[in-house]
Amino acid sequence: SGFVKPTDQGAWLDWRGTDRLGQAPTLPGQLPKKLKKVWSAKLTGPAVAGPAATAKQVIVPDKSRGGTYDLFRCLDVTDSSEVWRLEYEADKELDYSNSPRATPVVHDGLVYLHGALGDLHCVRLDTGEVAWRKNYYREYGGKLLAWGSSSPPLIVGDLLIINPGVSDASLVALDRKSGKLIWKTPGHAAAYSAFVVGELGGLQQIVGYDSASLGGWNPANGQRLWQHVPTEGSDFNVTTPLIH
Template sequence: MLCQLLLLFLLAAVAAADWPQWRGPQRDGQIANFSAPATWPDSLQLQWRTPVGRGDASPVVSGGHIFVHTRRDEEEYVSALDLAEGRLLWQDSYGDVPYQWATHHADERGKGPFATPALADGVLYTYGVTQVLSAYEAASGQLLWRHRLNQSLPFGTSASPIAVDGRVIVHIGDGKVGPLTAFDGRSGKTVWTWDADGPSYSSPIIGTWDGTRQLVLLTFQHCIALNPATGELLWQIPFSHPWEENIPTPLRSGDNLILTAMERGTLAVRPTRTDSGWVAETVWHNPDLWMYTNSPVLHGDLLYAFSTQRKGQFFCLDARTGKTLWTTQGRQGDYTSLLSAAEVLFSLGNDATLSIIEPSATAWKTLAQYQVADSPTWAHPVVLDDRLLIKDATDLSLWTLPTGP
């Protein structure tokens, strides 16, 4: 009991070294406390590796504990592990999660889960590939509630839940129809729904514009902003995808929102309050470069991204104007996860190659590369001070990162 009370205390507040949700504390891929070394070593030191199951959901971390959502055969597992040693603390599993691939292309990614859990106020939320939404006491693993929403997007649910003010918000449905829904975090009761457009594969973010908090996300055919407390629609703009697959997470850049989709280019819109309500106007549009399944990161006024164009290429835009600053030659892979620290960028390809990149407005400059797994790495990595968490096809591993003064 004493250990559980201590863990609950540690989980109650998000520390600087915590990673409680998709793409980090602010859902933007920014690393708060990492100081790069003057020279990068030839290899990284592996601290531990442990099997956890299949799936591409990223781990989340709080209070020195890791939470990961995976699949084994026809069951989904939710596990808590000790960060220092990889020791299992608690685990839960549930069945009845049948999932059939929509096309033969989807079988390369497996049967999920794909959505990264969210951790807030001592409660862990997971969202399974077939839209099984669960809430746990993070300290003990006690199940608070579970909703089997029994819908599935053609390629499985991948939009990560977001926890806001004691509620968890997810988009339910089959792609073209379905409500965006806020549930009470403790009871699981429905607080509000918004039911005008179906879900996408993109995850929502939270931001404040002109004193108004806004939940921003890409739906099946729009970019929308809602009041997270009430579900009231504040503004929306058309944002459809030729393949019906809005995937990248919106990214805030100053007062702008960076949006992108395959064959739509990359653009910045600015939410503005007017006498007649909220509008979102286009600030710039770069029609030549776009992202498909990848989400961008910022480093100052530079926007870094990876596109499936030319069989995989990195590019950099001026985030203020949308001007293309550089692109790489191409043929650089299928996918990469990008994170941004004060002095470097981290790029993890699905081939398990971790690249350390020097931020530059003139070229892609690789400082070091490391092989961090023997199987594909579609899940985003987690960087916590001098530690690196990697989820590969079946295992979770912890590595030590070199740091500067």
């Protein structure tokens, strides 16, 4: 069926794993002194983004055709054989290569793939068939970040949250199954960090950075709930917030 539960042994379905907490509860308490290599797979471009993994598949971001195409491959976890691939033109020079920056996000039988030039694809986990696609910058306008679009999309219920960083579409919520626009909210340019979702003050919130501040947004309608502007400015915001 392609459905994966966060509790599946060996699953690493998102940036920093389940709920973006950076925890791997299924790891053994102690690793063997010697590890046997089961397989290896060559990349065709510089690797910048981390892979996502289920108990059966590994989804690997890559580049191809001399750095002019984004390439995402789904490999069988037992022998590295290729299950499917997604390849599309993405040819623009960036510092530190133009490889995808964002870790793939796996949820409910679908995979969300985000390239450094703003390309976003939703594909079926089992076959790689494209359910929908769009490009941040063609869809909403705005300026490509100096080091590329980096934030992995965030799942909140049936919503997929992205951050084009445009004045009238700083954050955008899409129907995660169809790609249809649900809401967009005005604000600042995008940062390079990932968003998280959690409860603060009894209210579920999207929490993360834009280029100017840390803030919280209501996932129901995109309303900005609060912001914290640092006393000293920064060139860019990169870290992932932690709600505790």
